[in-house]
Amino acid sequence: MTEQITTSQQVFELLADLEQRSHTHARVLPMEVQQADVWSGLTFMLDGVRMVSAMNETNEMLAHPEHITAVPKAKPWMLGLANLRGNLMPIIDLQAFVGGKPIVPGKSTRVLIINQRGLTCGLLVSNVLGMRHFNEANRISHARMDGTIGNYIFEAFGLNKEVWPVFSMSALAADPEFRSAAA
Numbered sequence: 748m749t750e751q752i753t754t755s756q757q758v759f760e761l762l763a764d765l766e767q768r769s770h771t772h773a774r775v776l777p778m779e780v781q782q783a784d785v786w787s788g789l790t791f792m793l794d795g796v797r798m799v800s801a802m803n804e805t806n807e808m809l810a811h812p813e814h815i816t817a818v819p820k821a822k823p824w825m826l827g828l829a830n831l832r833g834n835l836m837p838i839i840d841l842q843a844f845v846g847g848k849p850i851v852p853g854k855s856t857r858v859l860i861i862n863q864r865g866l867t868c869g870l871l872v873s874n875v876l877g878m879r880h881f882n883e884a885n886r887i888s889h890a891r892m893d894g895t896i897g898n899y900i901f902e903a904f905g906l907n908k909e910v911w912p913v914f915s916m917s918a919l920a921a922d923p924e925f926r927s928a929a930a
Contacts (some may be wrong), residue, residue: 784883784884785882786801786880786882786886787801787802787879787880787881788800788802788878788879788911788913789808789875789877789878790875790876790877790878790911791857791873791874792872792874792875793841793842793873793896793914794842794846794847794848794896795847796896797911798911798912798913799911799912799914800859800913800915801916802878804861804863804916805859805860805861806860807859807860808858808859808860808875809831809857810856810857811852811858812829812831812838812858814829815827815828815829820929820930821928821929821930822929822930823840823843823849824841824843824844824849824928825839826840829858829869831860831869836868836869837868837869837928838858838868838869838871839868839869839925839928840871841870841872842871842872842873844925845894845895845896845899846894846895850872850873853873856873856874857871857872857874857875858870858871858872861919861920863916863919863920863921864917866926870916881906881911885905885906886902887904888902889902890902890910890912898918899914899915899919900912900913900914900915901913901915
């Protein structure tokens with residue numbers, strides 16, 4: 748039978764004994780393995796090319812909105828406005844903006860929501876491939892591409908003999924041509 752604890756000294760001794768036993772039976776945790784620097788990005792298709800964008804440059808990914816209201820006298824890549832959870836948001840066909848064919852909405856079509864440089868908008872892309880992790884050692888600085896798309900590519904990552912261009916949403920949002928959707 749257990750005896751009753753009556754003094755604060757007995758409580759303290761019991762707690763000290765419990766602490767000592769827990770240290771005696773504690774297992775040593777394995778040493779933390781230092782992992783190489785990893786860069787993570789969201790991958791998507793743009794005019795038939797696999798792109799990646801920094802995770803912190805895209806706020807959200809949504810399915811193609813059911814209703815997009817056209818804006819009169821807007822450039823062809825400005826699809827219109829969509830009501831997304833009570834907020835009106837411009838929806839831009841990113842592929843058409845960079846000079847490709849307009850995207851035909853389908854099951855895999857997605858809208859990437861960006862909030863860069865005071866501009867919040869949705870970018871229609873044909874397909875999102877998911878998140879991808881790259882080792883910083885595989886970064887290719889000063890990578891470039893031809894055409895309008897090249898205005899937003901400044902680096903890339905090499906992975907398994909493939910090159911993944913990094914699309915800068917920040918550079919896109921800073922482009923005066925992109926910020927001016929009026930025809």
